[in-house]
Amino acid sequence: EYLRPYRCYKSDPEFSKCVLNGFENSRDYVNKGIPELSLPALDPFELPLMTVNRTVNELVSINAVCRNIRVIGGSSAIIDDLKADPIKHTGEIRVTVPWLNLVMDYDVLGQLLVIPLKSSGHFEGNFTNTQMHVKGSLKKYKRDGEEYFKVNKVDSKITVGDGRIQLTAEDPDRQLEADLITFFFNENPRRVMDAVNPIFIDSTNDLIRAVSDQILSTLPASEWLPA
Structure with a gap:
């Protein structure tokens, strides 16, 4: 209920501006998280478990299990640009995050250029000037006779300006x-x-995709995007 003042109507001729203002004006809620909407806190952002199993080429492959992930600094994010189309259900956002601190426990195998990866332990990293450009679209599906939104497509471009890390092995x-x-x-x-x-x-x-679908599933599409 306390987020209703920040909702944007499909008929709003300045829909993108409304969405941007909604983001900015609800930052305090977003940073702390909104349990009723299954929205996790943004700062710190915590994730109990994440697995990565990707191969880029013969020089870069990572098979990792990451636990107790904690990211600090998300609340400093600056929204550089935002566009949203309430008819096509598409949108894009450009964000700059000046500083992020990432800590986690890890278990990794793979190859990183000339370095073979085989390590378990604790990771800490500081990263500056992260630029994100995220494009996405939504689609509707029916549940219990009502229409809901879910993510159709999501595509990110991310550049981290600089970073410094420290790994501490589990086994000395x-x-x-x-x-x-x-x-x-x-x-x-x-x-x-x-x-x-x-x-x-x-x-x-x-x-x-996972976090957005979790959030979108809490309310019918008509609540997220009233006419």
């Missing part, structure tokens, strides 16, 4: 391997981030 005897990965990344952050970018984008698209 394997710390040398963790240090090698840490050193390689910190000496070549641009090269490494560009190499793993396709994997990062795929994982981000999957996460956006």
